Amino acid sequence: MKSTKIGFKIVVMVCAVVIAISAIMGFIINHKVESVLQSQATELLQKKLS
Known part of the structure; x- marks a missing residue:
């Protein structure tokens, strides 16, 4: 049982890291x-105004 608990903890840790990285990305x-x-929109506005 102990080995499966450790494996489960590792899986949870990996999942948490993957979720955190994907959220940051x-x-x-x-x-x-x-x-x-925004830069494209400002360029278009400037072209229309000029």
Whole structure:
């Protein structure tokens, strides 16, 4: 029983790490996409105004 408990703990730890990494990556990607979209939007507005 002890060995299965240790294995279960390792699986839970790995899952937690994977979820944390994917959450961080998603946050970074969202931030980059937003900044790119904002810069493109401002460029389009400047072209329309000029």
